[in-house]
Amino acid sequence: MRANCHIEEIMTNKEWPLYEVFIRSKSGLSHRHCGSIHAADDQLALDAARDTYTRRNEGVSIWVVRSSRIVASDPAETAAFFEPAEDKIYRHPTFYDIPDGVENL
Amino acid sequence: MYTQGLDQKGQSDSQRDALETPERLEAFQKRIDAEEKIEAKDWMPEAYRRTLIRQISQHAHSEIIGMQPEGNWLTRAPSLQRKSILLAKIQDEAGHGLYLYSAAETLGVSRDQMVADLLSGKAKYSSIFNYPSLTWADIGAIGWLVDGAAIMNQIPLCRCSYGPYSRAMIRICKEESFHQRQGYDIMVKLCNGTHAQKAMAQDALNRWWWPSLMMFGPSDRDSKHSAQSMAWKIKRFSNDELRQKFIDVTVPQAEFLGLTVPDYDMEFDAASGHYIHGEIDWQEFVDVISGNGPCNEQRMAKRSKAHADGAWVRDAARAYAEKHAARAAA
Numbered sequence: 001m002r003a004n005c006h007i008e009e010i011m012t013n014k015e016w017p018l019y020e021v022f023i024r025s026k027s028g029l030s031h032r033h034c035g036s037i038h039a040a041d042d043q044l045a046l047d048a049a050r051d052t053y054t055r056r057n058e059g060v061s062i063w064v065v066r067s068s069r070i071v072a073s074d075p076a077e078t079a080a081f082f083e084p085a086e087d088k089i090y091r092h093p094t095f096y097d098i099p100d101g102v103e104n105l
Numbered sequence: 106m107y108t109q110g111l112d113q114k115g116q117s118d119s120q121r122d123a124l125e126t127p128e129r130l131e132a133f134q135k136r137i138d139a140e141e142k143i144e145a146k147d148w149m150p151e152a153y154r155r156t157l158i159r160q161i162s163q164h165a166h167s168e169i170i171g172m173q174p175e176g177n178w179l180t181r182a183p184s185l186q187r188k189s190i191l192l193a194k195i196q197d198e199a200g201h202g203l204y205l206y207s208a209a210e211t212l213g214v215s216r217d218q219m220v221a222d223l224l225s226g227k228a229k230y231s232s233i234f235n236y237p238s239l240t241w242a243d244i245g246a247i248g249w250l251v252d253g254a255a256i257m258n259q260i261p262l263c264r265c266s267y268g269p270y271s272r273a274m275i276r277i278c279k280e281e282s283f284h285q286r287q288g289y290d291i292m293v294k295l296c297n298g299t300h301a302q303k304a305m306a307q308d309a310l311n312r313w314w315w316p317s318l319m320m321f322g323p324s325d326r327d328s329k330h331s332a333q334s335m336a337w338k339i340k341r342f343s344n345d346e347l348r349q350k351f352i353d354v355t356v357p358q359a360e361f362l363g364l365t366v367p368d369y370d371m372e373f374d375a376a377s378g379h380y381i382h383g384e385i386d387w388q389e390f391v392d393v394i395s396g397n398g399p400c401n402e403q404r405m406a407k408r409s410k411a412h413a414d415g416a417w418v419r420d421a422a423r424a425y426a427e428k429h430a431a432r433a434a435a
Contacts, residue, residue, distance in 0.1 A: 040422035
């Protein structure tokens with residue numbers, strides 16, 4: 001199934017597919033989006049991402065993923081989408097008053 | 106640099122979004138005024154999108170064409186180390202072109218379209234790259250002056266209101282500083298060398314000085330894109346302001362080298378603290394931009410040939426990917 005999508009994408013699109021590039025700058029940190037790259041296949045995408053985004057040792061690990069495979073929230077719906085978290089200020093520790101004299105809390 | 110591939114909307118949605126109501130435009134300007142970044146899929150006025158596509162793609166094309174005057178000296182660099190350094194710098198130019206093409210693609214224009222516009226002559230690139238690099242000293246002058254002018258232009262772009270462009274510029278500025286220093290380093294060596302070497306450095310400065318000043322674009326009197334770009338916070342300073350900053354920092358650097366800037370009218374104005382420069386030959390700028398510079402034809406011919414020569418590589422990589430995908434499916 002995956003491979004079929006892959007072929008279809010290649011056949012209908014003369015341009016090399018687009019990949020998003022994520023780099024872990026050093027171990028202990030998470031991968032972070034840093035840009036995108038066109039490449040014919042996954043391996044070439046990794047190689048191109050290395051040459052384009054880590055010429056100065058910016059990373060110890062690279063993820064590449066087809067841009068078309070990323071599912072993103074809709075910016076036009078941002079307010080509604082994140083609204084459920086808006087009124088729950090009791091999730092933050094600063095919501096609570098601790099009586100004077102109580103320590104280590 | 107998220108791309109046109111992400112969360113594509115249906116046709117009816119994009120038609121609805123295309124409506125530029127006064128409320129929408131006002132809300133957009135409010136976001137800009139509040140220094141919020143605009144991201145790829147956010148609503149934006151069509152003119153904002155078009156301005157950015159024009160500016161970012163021109164910038165990308167400039168990086169790509171800019172590899173040519175430098176590449177001219179790659180096989181004749183005076184030492185193996187100089188050669189390695191120049192090679193690294195030219196690779197950076199290619200990288201900068203790629204960061205910028207990806208940033209432009211987030212606005213909905215395809216890479217192929219941008220390349221086609223460059224090759225057809227529809228899209229412009231910086232006028233500076235239509236001048237020849239005649240001697241090794243030109244590699245020094247290009248790094249020092251051309252990359253120096255580019256940095257002056259690019260630092261404010263790191264704060265540009267469009268997120269993907271601003272992030273690309275932050276990356277580029279970090280790398281550009283190496284370019285400028287390696288250029289100045291070449292100039293220092295030449296100026297501490299023989300009489301002939303120093304004369305070569307002066308000659309390079311003579312030829313690159315005025316074209317470098319023209320890199321900042323037309324004078325504020327004649328700049329047709331400035332006011333709106335400032336309001337949208339794509340631009341932060343006017344062409345003349347940036348040009349003045351460049352002159353103020355560069356003239357003392359020339360003096361340190363014992364070189365003279367080729368402008369007999371140049372004088373330091375103690376009251377304002379600025380160097381006042383002579384008249385720029387804007388006719389030359391117009392001529393070079395419109396295709397009549399010393400190397401326009403050569404640059405475009407070389408780029409077109411490189412693109413055509415690379416076609417079989419692009420096709421072969423695609424055919425290989427197709428074959429392997431088909432095998433995996435079987």
